[in-house]
Amino acid sequence: MSQIRKKNSSDGETKPRTSFINIFFKSSKRRPSKDESRKKSNGIEVADFQPSDDTQKTENILDTAEPPTSEMELGSRMEKNEQFLQKLGRKAVSKCLDLNNCRLTTEDVAEVVALLPLLPDLEKLDISWNDLVGGTLQSVTQRMHLISQLKVLRLGSCRLTTDDVQALGVALDAIPELEELNLSWNSKVGGNLPLILQKVQEGSKIQTLELVDCDLTPEDGAFMGQLLPIMQNLEVLDLSINRNIGSSLHSIAQGLKSTSNLKVLKLHSCGLSQKSVRILDAAFSYLCELRKLDLSCNKELGGGFEDSSAPLAVLGHLEVLNLHQCSLTADDVVSLTQVIPLLSSLQELDLSANKKMGGSSENLLSRLRFLPALKSLLLNNCALQSETFTALAEASAHLALEVFDLSWNKCVGGNLKLLLESLKCSESLQVLRLSSCSLVTEDVALLASLIQTGHLAKLQKLILSYNDSICDAGWAIFCQNVWFLKELTELDISLRPSTARDCGQWFGHLLCAVTKLPKITDIGMKRWILPAAQQEELEHFHQDHRRGIHFELGEFQE
Template identity: 60%
Template sequence: MSQTRKKTSSEGETKPQTSSVNKFLRGSKAESRKENNDLKTTDSQPSNWIQKTAPSETGEALEMIPELEELNLSWNSKVGGNLPLILQKFQKGSKIQMLKLVDCTLTSEDGTFLGQLLPMLQSLEVLDLSINRDIGGSLNSIAQGLKSTSNLKVLKLHSCGLSQKSVKILDAAFRYLAELRKLDLSCNKDLGGGFEDSSAQLVMLKHLQVLDLHQCSLTADDVMSLTFALLAWKGAWKQESPSSMLGRWLVCAQVIPLLSNLQELDLSANKKMGNSSENLLSRLRFLPALKSLVINNCALESETFTALAETSVHLSALEVFNLSWNKCVGGNLKLLLETLKLSMSLRVLRLSSCSLVTEDVVLLASVIQMGHLAKLRKLDLSYNDSICDAGWTMFCQNVRFLKELIELDISLRPSNFRDCGQWFRHLLCAVIKLPQITEIGMKRWILPASQEEELECFDQDKKRSIHFDHGGFQ
């Protein structure tokens, strides 16, 4: 993926200018691949082009591309402290549409400069400042600059050292970002509590499609405020005890969805919301466009899971459903029975480490046998060690009906090793009838010599590229 892009009428006109700055703006292949990865995984090494280039020379190189539309300087640590020198040539009326500065060790001073620069970038649509933990101190300047970027569609501030006060600062800028489609505030652990009195302007983001708040230490009052931000009630209100947002309002009227275009919601790894998200989860049914719901590792309790199960029946567009690491699912998968039957669009189902029991897997197998979940492409049942061999046998006998399945994970926990039972033969028979499957996770399942031979024969006879990731042979 090129780090720069320039619109021209012919390919020949582009090459001289592009090649003249190529030594400054070329990234490694690893970096290019990283651009397409989820920002939740950020362990790649930075490229080294700017380490070997004077910041002033880089600024001169950028000046040679006056119609630059995309600039990605991500994973270059020496950008930090030098951003004014690098971007000093940007003038008002710049055509830049995408600016990515992920993991660039930006300083608070860089953030202040960026805030002053943003009003010059009237065409900016994508701004990614993720993994720059020191820019939280200059958020006032950045937010002030954001008020001038009315065309902005993507704003990513993942792991930027944001605090409770940061929510109020950003809240004031949201009213100017009416075109925003994606907002990522994830992995800011000090953000918790900031939404309690500051989410009013979030409702101004009428076109918002993606909201990512995973690992933000959300509190019970945060969740209640977000409930009101996502959905409004038309009609009477009655004020209750002011001691807590949870008891502040009594809803007496019709629900009106405010963020009706929301397609992806990630609230995962917010454990404090586990016993207080019933209102929020029960009202997600009024978001008809929701395609991805990720609430793994939220310490959901039985009441909240029940509310979620009742809501999920109404999410007909749902494609991704991640409930992993919520122990309350175990023994209660039957609450999702109607959802699993009606989910015609579901592509990804993750139930890892949910304390599933044999009855849960048997129920899932019966749903699959009836022809439901036909569009499923990824199924994660890993880290559910309480399922007996009979349960796995029932599941493996019916997994063959998932014709579009690509990935299946039934791995055990790192602390547990078990011998594969007779169900492994049923799994091999099922795989023959799954034309698209490429990956089967079986970590910590030990294959005896006889089953090892079966797997080797399978690989030779079928001549298919299927990776069985198992614990080894015994």
């Protein structure tokens, strides 16, 4: 997985120095030497682990890591720490220190450590997406006893070392109030999970545990199965993108039977197989509170639902079901047809990228009308056929969808009128994705007519990209009417990567429409070529309308 890193700016007004000092000066007086006694009782000792060279370097610059001894020293240190936070573009909050994606250096980590004695009431510490934290975390964990009220600890994508994760395992004993722990995207967690969570005790307050893409081993999975019965308060468990834990799913499922408070279970891309459906189904009857289930991107799962008489049927409170890219078979669809309509609380359903269900899902899609709470329906790249699309169009008339994705289903082209008839009654649709649907000129003309009559008034995102068969006349009709969508923020009419075309006269209509769309920010027009005259039109538009509207034209410009 990738993360787009954005540099935080410290421009703008800053808080008065006194307000920052007062916030922390009051909180620092609340707690006497109780922290020292907690340190002793938990046995947190620096000598437990041999520091690496980077950690030793960090230790050498921690000249302000101990609690201040005088008000003058406190004030001086507050001033330095305020400057530190301003440099990172962050504000001081007494119970929250959020340094997520701040490009922290080794020296910055040392300053974070220096802050800890001033934050005895800190409840949230987030230093995720800072690569250079790796190798220096021990300097933080050695002082966890100073923030014993911590409830949220996020260390995602910090390139933690083996020494870091082992030290963290010892330090967790010093923060008994912890409710959320995120160690995602740290590969060294894999193989070391028992060392990290060894201090978790019966009655643990942890409610959220996220271990996404941590390179967990089958042994880690088995350990997790043993740990889950201890975590009675667990509500969110995310083990996604750990492809080796599928073989230990039986142990995990056994543990899940003891987590009756679990509300979210994510096993996206975990190497699950056909047998996994039956193994999980045995645990589902114990998860009465489960609201969100993600089994997506487990390509070997296909065929597993047909072996279970009523998979998922016991999840009466389920609100989100994600079976995206699970290689569902025709028999799977038959089995799910009996169950999904019974999930009356379902709000989001994702069946995308299951191409084998295209010709066998007519009954399933027609029964979606029995899901009154359904708000999001994702069916992109499902190889839908005319009969299944007709059944879907008829069922959608009974739904109050907010998100509807039919992209990459070629059968929509030339048949969009079936869906538009149903959408006439829609007053809630906010996102409509019809990318690469082989739409023709008549389709966009009918869509324009529907828009003109005031329907789809709440639409915020409209994706019509990769529909190269629409002629200039069709785009002209569409652009002349798109201004009726006053809530629209994003429009995409890009061409396929293999295509390049000159913009027609409709581009002028589009610019005119944009001036009447108060919320529009992004217009995708990749591979449309603007001749010199139209480039000049666009320049004049930007000069006259300084609203920061981004036209993404991409390559092939003259």
